[in-house]
Structures are given as C-alpha cells and as structure tokens.
C-alpha cells in the first residue's frame with residue numbers, strides 16, 4: 001500500500017476512475033502505440049488486437065483459474081480441495097495458474113514453489129519487496145506439508161461443507 005494513502009482512499013480512487021483505466025487500456029494505449037510506431041491506418045487493428053483481444057484472452061485466463069485450474073493439472077498439496085496447478089493458465093495469467101499452491105497458502109505473495117513454476121506476478125512482488133517499494137510481503141512456508149486428500153473429495157462428494165442452516169422458530173412466525 002502506498003504510504004500516506006489509506007487503503008480505503010486508494011480503493012475509492014480506483015473505483016471512481018475505473019472507466020478511465022478501462023478506456024486507457026482498451027483504446028488509448030493501443031491507439032497511441034499504433035500512432036507512435038505505425039500510423040493512423042494501424043489504429044483500428046491495434047485497438048482490436050492489442051486492446052480488446054488481449055483483454056478477452058487475459059480475462060478468460062483469470063476466469064480459467066477458477067474453472068480449469070480446479071479440474072486439470074497436478075496437485076502438490078492434497079488437503080486444499082480440487083484446486084490444481086495448471087501450466088496453461090499460468091502462462092495466460094503470468095503465474096496465477098499455480099492455483100493448488102495458492103490454495104495451500106493463500107496469503108503468500110508468490111504462487112511458485114519449484115523454480116520452473118514461472119510466476120511473474122510473484123517475482124514482481126518479491127522484487128518490489130527487495131527494493132523497499134512494498135513491504136510486509138507474505139512469504140511462503142517452505143515446510144508446508146503436502147497433506148492427505150479430503151475423504152469427501154475422494155468419494156466424489158462436494159468438498160465444501162456448509163453449516164446447517166439456522167432453524168426458524170415456527171412459533172414466532
């Protein structure tokens with residue numbers, strides 16, 4: 001968090017100016033890029049590919065983390081539900097596809113455990129931490145045990161167990 005700015009002020013600022021960032025990312029930046037390095041005839045194509053298609057692929061990668069990375073991939077930790085480590089989603093999201101690792105230690109800033117689990121997001125946060133630009137970076141516990149599979153998961157039953165709904169007192173209604 002930026003010093004001198006409360007989390008609430010920063011999030012209010014981002015919320016108020018959100019459409020500005022959307023327009024900047026989808027249109028202004030790609031159009032500016034096309035004008036700077038190509039010419040006016042390249043603006044439409046660059047906005048469509050560099051703005052809209054890029055956003056479409058990235059958003060599907062992010063959403064794929066919560067779908068594909070719960071079915072396809074490998075599990076390093078066996079006591080965290082269905083989440084898997086998925087290299088394809090990791091490429092699309094720059095590292096968020098190591099979703100089983102994330103489920104095992106959700107507060108850790110990085111999702112990689114092995115060196116070959118490419119995690120540009122995690123490396124960026126770690127580098128910013130080393131430079132002193134962010135702080136209180138949550139580290140991964142290297143001794144975290146692999147755990148045993150949830151028995152409900154093995155039987156094909158839903159992993160999530162909800163509490164019993166509170167009983168309504170019929171005498172009141």
Ligand SMILES: [Zn+2]
Pocket residue numbers: 065066070083099103
């Ligand atoms: Zn998940």
